[in-house]
Amino acid sequence: MISTGMYGIDDMLGGGIPEGSRVLYSLEPGVNGQLFMISTLYEALQKGQSCLVIIPHTTVDAFLNDFVHLRGKPLDVKENKIAFLDSVDRERIQRRAGKGGAAELEWQARIKKLCTENNVKVIFGYFDIIYEDFGLDNGLSLLSRNCCPQGATIIIEHLNLEGDSLLESFAIRKSFDLILAIKSSFRPLPHFNYFTIVYTSWSTQLRRSVPFLVKNGHIVPYIPKIVVTGPPESGKSRFVANATELGMSVDRTGLEGDVTTVAMDFGWLHWQDFDITLYGTPGQPRFDPMLPMILHNAMGVVLLVDATKPEQLPRARHLFTTITKMHVPMIVAANKKDLPGLMSEEEIRKGLGIDTNIPVFLISALQKDDVRDVLESLVDSITRFIY
Numbered sequence: 001m002i003s004t005g006m007y008g009i010d011d012m013l014g015g016g017i018p019e020g021s022r023v024l025y026s027l028e029p030g031v032n033g034q035l036f037m038i039s040t041l042y043e044a045l046q047k048g049q050s051c052l053v054i055i056p057h058t059t060v061d062a063f064l065n066d067f068v069h070l071r072g073k074p075l076d077v078k079e080n081k082i083a084f085l086d087s088v089d090r091e092r093i094q095r096r097a098g099k100g101g102a103a104e105l106e107w108q109a110r111i112k113k114l115c116t117e118n119n120v121k122v123i124f125g126y127f128d129i130i131y132e133d134f135g136l137d138n139g140l141s142l143l144s145r146n147c148c149p150q151g152a153t154i155i156i157e158h159l160n161l162e163g164d165s166l167l168e169s170f171a172i173r174k175s176f177d178l179i180l181a182i183k184s185s186f187r188p189l190p191h192f193n194y195f196t197i198v199y200t201s202w203s204t205q206l207r208r209s210v211p212f213l214v215k216n217g218h219i220v221p222y223i224p225k226i227v228v229t230g231p232p233e234s235g236k237s238r239f240v241a242n243a244t245e246l247g248m249s250v251d252r253t254g255l256e257g258d259v260t261t262v263a264m265d266f267g268w269l270h271w272q273d274f275d276i277t278l279y280g281t282p283g284q285p286r287f288d289p290m291l292p293m294i295l296h297n298a299m300g301v302v303l304l305v306d307a308t309k310p311e312q313l314p315r316a317r318h319l320f321t322t323i324t325k326m327h328v329p330m331i332v333a334a335n336k337k338d339l340p341g342l343m344s345e346e347e348i349r350k351g352l353g354i355d356t357n358i359p360v361f362l363i364s365a366l367q368k369d370d371v372r373d374v375l376e377s378l379v380d381s382i383t384r385f386i387y
Helices: 033-044 060-071 088-096 103-117 128-132 135-143 163-172 237-242 286-297 310-325 345-352 367-383
Strands: 021-025 051-055 083-086 122-126 151-159 178-184 194-201 208-215 218-221 225-229 246-248 251-253 259-263 265-271 274-280 300-306 329-337 360-362
Touching: 021 033, 021 163, 033 051, 033 060, 033 122, 033 151, 033 218, 051 060, 051 103, 060 083, 060 151, 083 088, 088 103, 088 128, 103 128, 103 135, 103 345, 122 128, 128 151, 163 178, 163 194, 163 251, 208 367, 225 237, 225 286, 237 265, 237 274, 237 300, 237 345, 237 367, 286 310, 300 345, 300 367, 310 329, 310 345, 329 367, 360 367
Parallel strands: 021 151, 021 178, 051 083, 051 122, 122 151, 225 274, 225 300, 300 329, 329 360
Antiparallel strands: 178 194, 194 208, 208 218, 246 265, 251 259, 265 274
16 A cells, blocks of 8 residues: 555545555645645655656756645655656657657657666656646556556646546546545635545545645645534534434533533534534533634534524624624524424524525424534535535
């Protein structure tokens, strides 16, 4: 196995990338994903693998500078088994052979020569200039098992301008053993990058998307957080329990016999390719100083209100004001629709002071379908510019 060099991804892949695999790292325009290729290269070299790095878009010196900038440490070419085919080589080939079939044969010969001389086991190819010179199919053939040593692992980075349709065609044709797409949410708040394991040939891993952070030269996946908050006894604990496959609640009985959460409710669920953690907050005002900290890095918020208790609306409005200051996507869930004395959506909007751009759902937190409808709408809002 070859490690991707990224915490969590190797576990998702069953330990890493099997040797001899063909891998595609597909980058969406504007995404900060260059570290994926660099991390895998670093791990292959650490394992003592002899590598060929094909960088027709830049020089070796510029690539090494980028490596330091992204990884935070230099790549010692002398101490590692590494060969390069760079932009200088490309220019020489173009001068001798042009851009047609003769150039393609020259590329094939050059790749084979470098692989033989250096006993290359892993090939890293930056594909965009090759695509520009030779087209998609002919370009990919240069980085295929037809041109590369038998049993070599081939890892390609590509700036994908065609979108998901290209990746789906690769998956259907089994052009790669691993297709990993790196994308961006393209919204200012909350803004996040994420990767999606589109296809693996060696694993039954379901397609999933995981946001990631770049910290100290490393890719760190993280679990999206959704916060469920609202006044006391609005049904937050029940909402979290019915939303998730696994959860826990820290409740106690108050002086007047009411049940109140004294810490936080937790729950976990898999939803639309994301693994999501739900946090249910205590509703009493004395816990308000905790709320901004809990909302930090949240991907979205469900504001839960008891739709049969208009006296709760001032408290809910205070929470609404706190949430809006954090610039977090939000949905209002008006609970207990099955009980008498239900307020209308218009009354709830007026009491909270919200306009029509924030959805209001009339629900029963006892009904799993109602709860899931709320989460589906919120996740759609969070990922509006993803799919």
